[in-house]
Each structure stands twice: as C-alpha cells, then as structure tokens.
Amino acid sequence: MNAVETDNLRKVFEIKKGLLGRDSKTVVAVEAISLTVPAGQSVAFIGPNGAGKSTTIKMLTGILKPSSGTASVLGLDPWKQRSKLVRQIGAVFGQRSQLWLHLPPSDSFDLLAEIYGIPKNDYRKRKALLVERFDLGRFLSTPVRKLSLGERMRAEIAASLLHRPQLLLLDEPTIGVDVIARQNLRDLVCQWNREEGVTVFLTSHDTGDIESVADRVVVINHGRIVLDDSLSSVSENTLIEGKPAGLEEIIAHLFSGATNLSMQNCISPS
C-alpha cells in the first residue's frame, strides 16, 4: 500500500487587495506535485522558505483544499475524511509544543489518550513501552518547562506516537537541540520507522537529520519537485560541475533557484 499518493496537486491562493477586495491577485503556491510514497518509507521533504512545503503538507492533512489534482493519504481522501485521517497521523513540530508547559509529560500523555480515544488497557501498555524506549522514566513527572530541550523533544516524539499513527510528520524536530541529543532523536525516529513501519515525512533544514533519517529525498522549489531520488543515489552519484558534492551543497544548489532542466546540466548522474 502507498502511504501518500498525489497526482498533479495544485494550490492557487486568491489574495484580495483594496478595501472591498476589488482587485485580487492569484498566487500559485503549489504548481503541480505528483508524489508516491510507499508505506514505511521515510522521506525528507525539503525546500526553501516559500517553496510550497507547508502548503503541500496542509493539503495532505486535509486542512487546505487543493485547487486541482488528487491526493490520497493512507487510503483516505484528506479533505473528505479529515477526522478519520488525523487519528492516523502523528505530528511533531520543533517550534510548537503539544505538551503542557507547566505539567509533567505524563499528564499531557493522559490527555492525548483521551483526545485520541485510546482504550485504557492499550494506552497503559503503549505508554510503558514508549517510556522505556525513549527513556522518559527519569523525568516523566517533572514539569515540561524544567526539561532540557533534548528531553522535551524526546517526550514530544513519544507523545506523537501514543496513538500508533501510520504517518509521522516531523517539522524541524531537532531545531536548537545539542549535537548528542540530536543524534539520539534521529536514532529513535529511525528505530520506530523500522520496527513499526511508520511512514516518516520529515521537513528540516538540517542535512544531518536528512542523512540519518531519510531513505529518500524530495526537494521542491517554486511549487514543483526539482529532485526526487533515494538518499544513497543522491549522495553517491551526484556531481556538481564534474565534482562529487555533499548533500548540503546539492541542496544549496537546488535552492538557489535553478529549475529542474538547468539542474541536469550541473548535476549529472555518473
């Protein structure tokens, strides 16, 4: 089964100007995105600010309705079956916490269990498992505001896995986290991806995150996919101007605005 399938997904915003919105101008946020992600894959979905990343993700989660094109996520139509879909999605946003700042993580977990309607027994087992694997035991009853950022993010990711989501959205999950804790977070995500087969959709500007978590890299710019390849093939087989290049360099090149066509001149598979 495919976790995500989109065909020519497109979103045009109409921006009203003037007092009564007499003049309006249309902005194409996403030109045409066709993407197939098999279940269990972990994909890095990257692009410069304003490339259409978050618009695409909002369409995939049913918050935005596409102007044209189709999408199916976990076999569901995102905007017709949104409430069913969100029960299958877990999300971690590095900049926005879903944990209650003044309460210990344990309380937020209990609340999420109610919000997702997880049966009591299941929840107990699941929580115990996650606490053990994410090593949360030591600070499970400490108010979140007193945790280090690394500890907090571990609790965040565990919280987003409580309801056994099939799709995990990670947005800048390691921002501001120190090097060691960062590696720890990446390992945990990889582990879960392998063991439970959760599909991971990662957006990050950190190439370290991408290299250690993703199997596949999708780069979008100006609302289009400009690169879509497996991580290994990207990092092993890409030359820029005849020389081997690191992921960071390749991404910078793509971000600098080169379109797919002209990119073929500088990036050539050897």
Place this chain on the structure above:
Amino acid sequence: MWFSKILSYLRLARAYIKLNWSMQMEYRGAFLSQALAMFLNNGTWLAFWLLFFNRFPVIKGWEQSDVVTLWAISAAGFGLGNAFCWNLHNLAAMISRGELDVWMLYPRALLPHLALGKMSATAIGDLAFGYFIYIVMVRPDLHHFLLFNALVVAVALVFIGFNLWRGSLAFYFGQAEVLSEQWFFAMITFSTYPNCLFDGWLKVVLYTLIPAGLVSGLPVEALRDFDIGAAAFTWLGALFVLASGAASFELGLRRYQSGNLLGMRS
C-alpha cells in the same frame, strides 16, 4: 547659565517627542485603536458613576459633576504624565533587568533621556478622554478651563514623580517589580474614587505614601469651588512628589553605578 541648560533639555524633549510621535504614526491604525480602547475602558467606569449618581444624587457632598471632574482630571493628568514618559511606568523592571546600562552610554543626564524614550498610545487615549468629558459633560467657563489645564499639568507631575518613587525601589531592593506594581495599583485605584469617601489615618496616607489625594481630592475641590488656594497646594504637592522622586532616583543611580546593588540579575 541654568536658563540655557533648561532650554537645551526642552529642545531634547521636543526632539524625543517628535521622534516618538512619528514612530506612532507609522502604525497609525494600531495607535488609533489603542487610544480608542482606552477611551472605551474609561467610558465604562464613567458609565458606572452615571448609573450610580442617577440612583443616589449626592454622596458626602459630591455630585455627578464632581465625579466627572475627578475622572477628567485623573485621566488627563495620568495621560499627560505617562504619554511621553512611558519608560518610567516600567522603571522597576528596567532597572532590575539591567537595561539602564544602554541609556548610560548617552551624554548628559540619564533621567530625561530615559523618561522621554518611549511614548504610550493608551496614555494619549487617557489624555484625550479627560479633556473630552470635561469639555462635553462639565462645560466649563474660560476660568475653569484655564484652571483645569494648570491642574492637569500638576497631576501629570504627581504621576511622574510617583513613577520615580516606585521605580527607584528597584535600586534599593533589587527585585521590586511586584511591590512597584501593587503600589501603582493602589495609587491608580484611590485616584479614581472620590477622595471624600476616606477619612482618618487613610486620609494621611492618601497625601503621603499614596499621593492619590493630589489627584482625586484637592484638584477636584479647586475646580468645584474655584479655589486658587487648593490649586496652589496641589502644585506644591506635585513639585514635592516630583523633586523627591527625582532625588530618590539619582541617589539610587549612584548605588547602581557603584555596583552596590542587592539581588540583581546578572
């Protein structure tokens, strides 16, 4: 000598006010809505008093027009005092956060720079509100109006001096934000209720520790009876509050510069 010095500080004040004003005008919409919000907020309290005096026309010799005068003078005085010296409102917090250091880099005396550094849209709303209700609801003759102006300036000085009192606390106690805020709250609350309600020891407090009597007492009597004596006492009190405020700030500042402060955040 001293005359030219005062003149130069007046020029400084003008420059600051001009700068702050043009900054407020950059965000004209936000400025207007904040000022309007204050208008509305004060209007609620005035509505309460109108309802109250509609039911009970005289309380301890005070009538509706007296309480309107009270709100006019306290809003306009508070507005004038804070509109152009908004930094003084948060002085305690600025001191304990160590923000004074930035201001010390300037030549000339610290206090005028610091005081004039920030403008408040809501305080301008208060100022406008005070004048609006005085003119529309009390309908003063020319004499009363001139006296009103003189008293608004005096009340503004009371508020500036009082802000210096409570702000300087931070020089002596380090963390004084809560205390400073509560002192302010007491001052503003007592300044907006008829002074005639309070007697005995409290009356003494209201002309010393919490100088709200200089806002809600003397000036209102001065305007009601056109009592120049009461107005003169208001001015005298205002100058005393201002002078003692400035003195406690300067003394505190010396401690600050000598690094003799307790409990300062690093």
Place this chain on the structure above:
Amino acid sequence: MKNSIRQIWAVAKVAARSNLAYIGEVASRTFFLAVILFIFLKLWQATYRESASSVLGGLTLKQMLWYLTVTEAIYMSAPRLAQQIDEDVRSGALAVRLLKPISYPLYCLSSALGERIVRFLANFATGAAVTFCLVGPFDCSPAAPLMLLVTVLLAFVLDGLGHLIIGLWAFWLEDTSGLLLIYTRLSMILGGMLIPMELFPDWLKSFVLFLPFPYLVWGPAHLFVHSNWLQFAQLLGCQFLYILLLLAIVKVIYGWALERISAHGG
C-alpha cells in the same frame, strides 16, 4: 457525544491542573482584592448612611459587599480565550491544533473552562476572606454555595462561548482585541459587576434582561446573597437558552472559518 464529553472533561482537567500554579499568586492577588473591596465598603457605607435605609435594591450592606465579592471573583478570573485564538491564527499554531481529532472550538472552550474554575475558586476564597474581615458573614442559606457553583459554571460556559465568538473573528480581522474590549466592558457594566441590576434605572433594567450579560455576572452573584429556588430555576433556564443560542452562532461562524481556512490557508 459521549466521546466528546470525555474529551471536554479531559482537556478541562489538564487546564485546571496547569493553572494550579495560579494559587501561588494568591498572595499578590490578596492585596488587589483587599484594596478594591475596602473601597467598595467605604462607598456603599456612605451610600447606605446617606440614603438612610438599611436595604438598597433588596440588599443589606453586608449582602452588597458579598455580592461584589462574587462579581469581582468572576471578573478577575476572565480567561485568555479570545487572545489565544488570535495567537493561534496569527502564528500558524492553528494548523497543529487542527491535526488533533478534537474540534478546535471545543478544545478552546474546555481548556478555558478548566482554567477559569481554578482561578475563580482561588479569587473567591481570597475575596471571601477579605470580605469576612471587613463586614463579617451574612446569613447565607445552606443551598447558596451549591447554587453559586452550578450557576457560575454555566456562566463560564456562556462567557466562554462569547469569547469564542469574538476570537473566531481573528480569521477575518487583523486584531480582535477591540471587539473583546467592547464585550468585556459591556459585561462589566451591564452584567452588574459594579452595581447590581436592581439599582439600574427602570428602562435600562428591562432592556438588559434580554441580553446575555446579566446571566454571566449578576445572576450567580445575586443568587448567592439571595438564594431562592424559583430564581435559581429561572436563571438556569435563561443560561441554558443563551448557551444554546451562542452554540449555534459559534457553529455557524466556525463553519465559515473552516471554509476560509481551506481556501486561504488561515
């Protein structure tokens, strides 16, 4: 239905727990309440004395003070619901909230409810202690606390819906704080926070009864000092009616908001 009630309960519980820290602020709140209740005491003491009656608007001086204690506790516990929605919309945090299988307005409402109950209880306990020291107890009927609790809870639901209606305008307006100010000031004055509705002029009283505001403030507070089962039933009826009405409005506006989000991205 059963599921969403469990969700409401769970969110409210966590919000309440998260605000237990608020009880720590009680010390500083005591001062605020003490000042304001003391001033109310002085004002109404003078009013009762000068109107030479022991009962005004059906309340004795003691009952008046206890009435104002309840209204102050209600007012001071106001939630930050509308501002929260404003922030969620502006910062984009809304997209995160929409990823949860609980309706966004329901989430906001339950969380505000949990928060407010804790704050109300803390404020009421403090205010009651102050008022007890000022005027002593009044002969409270044994049912009064129960009636207060039930009607205050419904008043909070109603007020929460009011805040929600204001906050949801954040999808269209740049800033909802102006609307919020109008709403809170109206509930302050027309809700009888400062002066019970019995003392309003007749024309205003008959008009205000058709608005939701009295059922937010005056209703519970008056019932507390004047408990009576018939009035209790009437108040519950009015509160339920308004809750249903506002629920319908919230549903409509939220429907529009969702449409707008799906077209424009919020």
